[in-house]
Amino acid sequence: xxxxxxxxxxxxxxxxxxxxxxxxxxxxxxxxxxxxxxxxxxxxxxxxxxxxxxxxxxxxxxxxxxxxxxxxxxxxxxxxxxxxxxxxxxxxxxxxxxxxxxxxxxxxxxxxxxxxxxxxxxxxxxxxxxxxxxxxxxxxxxxxxxxxxxxxxxxxxxxxxxxxxxxxxxxxxxxxxxxxxxxxxxxxxxxxxxxxxxxxxxxxxxxxxxxxxxxxxxxxxxxxxxxxxxxxxxxxxxxxxxxxxxxxxxxxxxxxxxxxxxxxxxxxxxxxxxxxxxxxxxxxxxxxxxxx
Ligand code: SD4
Numbered sequence: 505x506x507x508x509x510x511x512x513x514x515x516x517x518x519x520x521x522x523x524x525x526x527x528x529x530x531x532x533x534x535x536x537x538x539x540x541x542x543x544x545x546x547x548x549x550x551x552x553x554x555x556x557x558x559x560x561x562x563x564x565x566x567x568x569x570x571x572x573x574x575x576x577x578x579x580x581x582x583x584x585x586x587x588x589x590x591x592x593x594x595x596x597x598x599x600x601x602x603x604x605x606x607x608x609x610x611x612x613x614x615x616x617x618x619x620x621x622x623x624x625x626x627x628x629x630x631x632x633x634x635x636x637x638x639x640x641x642x643x644x645x646x647x648x649x650x651x652x653x654x655x656x657x658x659x660x661x662x663x664x665x666x667x668x669x670x671x672x673x674x675x676x677x678x679x680x681x682x683x684x685x686x687x688x689x690x691x692x693x694x695x696x697x698x699x700x701x702x703x704x705x706x707x708x709x710x711x712x713x714x715x716x717x718x719x720x721x722x723x724x725x726x727x728x729x730x731x732x733x734x735x736x737x738x739x740x741x742x743x744x745x746x747x748x749x750x751x752x753x754x755x756x757x758x759x760x761x762x763x764x765x766x767x768x769x770x771x772x773x774x775x776x777x778x779x780x781x782x783x784x785x786x787x788x789x790x791x792x793x794x795x796x
Contacts, residue, residue, distance in 0.1 A: 507667040508765045511538065511781045513660035514708045514757065516788055517552055518779030521545045521658055526781045535664040536575055536597070539672040543593050546658040547674055550630060554656040557590055558630035559676025561637055563644070564683045565629065569676055570690040571596045576669035576700030580606055582690035586613040588624040593674045595622060596690070607690060640680055657689055659696060659706025661761050669763070671698045673706050687711025693721035702728045703763055705736070709756030709771070717743045723760045733760035734768025741770050741794050748772075757791060770794075 511525045512518070525542030529535065547556035554560065561567045571592035572582035581600025583592050584607060598620050599608050608616055617624065629637060657675035673696040675689045688695035688711035695711065697720035698704040705723035707714045714720075719740050726736035737758040748754055757776035761767045769778045769791035776791045 505667065507663055507665050507763065508782060509662070509664050510761060510765050510767070511542065511660065511662040512759055512761050512767055513542065513779050514658055514706065514759055514776075515656045516777060516779065517546050517549060517555070517656065517658060518660065519786065519788060521660060522779050522781035522786060525660065525662060529662075529664060535662050535668050535670040536573070538664075539660045539662050539670045540573060540593055540597055542660050543658045543672045543674050544591055547591055547593060551632075552656065553633060553636065553676075554679070555658050555675055557588070557625050557676075558633060560633050560679035561629060562683050562685065563680045565637055566627070566683065567629065567633070567676055568683075569674070570687055571672070571674035572690045572692055572696045573597050573600060573672045574670065574692060574696055574698040576698045576704070578699070580692045582607045582692060583613040584609040584686040584690040585684060586610065586617070588614060588627055589617045589622060590625050591622070593672050595620070596672075606692065609686070636679075644680065657695075657708045659689070659708055659759060661698065661704035661706050661759065663704075663761060663763065663765065667700065667763055669698050669700050669704045669761070671696045671704045671706055678711065688714035688719065691715055693718045695720060697721045697724045699724050699728075700763075703733060703761050705758060705760040707756060707758050708776070710750070710754045713744050713748055713750070713754055713756050716747050719744065719756070719758060723758060727760065727762050732768060733762050733766050734770065736760055737768045737770035738792075741772055745772060745794055
């Protein structure tokens with residue numbers, strides 16, 4: 505069977521990230537290389553306040569990062585609550601390839617980055633993050649906030665011409681979270697899941713709501729049972745809505761792709777969009793939502 509290469513990723517920053525992923529595929533890279541190098545564009549993007557070291561900090565003013573990567577054969581790696589690492593997605597890949605483990609967290613993940621020869625960055629907030637943090641502190645009452653504007657993690661999923669799938673997900677997490685909080689993005693099955701027999705899914709939005717329903721795994725399993733990617737995303741949102749503890753203020757968005765190259769996306773509220781790139785072009789698509 506000939507498969508049609510296809511790259512999808514969350515939000516409009518997915519457009520340049522997909523361009524990079526596509527270039528990697530076209531120049532002979534693997535689908536894993538593509539989804540790693542694609543999201544590295546976003547990790548490097550100084551204007552993005554939800555991915556990478558320039559992102560918004562936790563409530564103590566410290567930026568801590570979460571990331572995961574997965575191949576359709578079940579290989580996976582992730583890092584959570586890690587500081588000073590410019591490319592957490594690459595560290596997640598090193599966990600996958602160079603350790604017997606799947607998930608390293610906190611100081612251990614940082615030590616592993618050092619052992620792998622990854623340079624650490626100085627721990628300073630980016631000017632935009634600093635400004636936002638100072639503003640937040642004025643009224644914050646030191647509570648983590650759930651802000652539906654604050655979600656723009658990048659999750660990327662892709663298929664190559666051999667039918668291999670891979671995915672990546674990287675974030676600075678929820679702004680002003682409690683120190684130590686870990687979201688869905690580094691949790692395999694929540695923020696990301698990939699199975700070469702079926703397809704792939706990724707999530708963005710309030711991680712607590714995604715973890716509760718094992719969002720990405722749920723979507724892949726629904727596709728395995730015959731739902732289209734769109735139907736599977738919609739069912740997962742229905743499930744999240746039913747279980748939500750914060751329905752008035754929450755947002756999550758799901759994105760899914762199957763091996764046939766069908767794809768879908770769906771969110772709780774309007775505003776979620778995703779980028780797609782395939783041989784016939786590239787586009788930004790507005791996802792449907794549970795609420796109008
Ligand atoms: C999290 N899902 O840490 C992430 C947040 C997110 O853009 O999507 N931010 O809960």
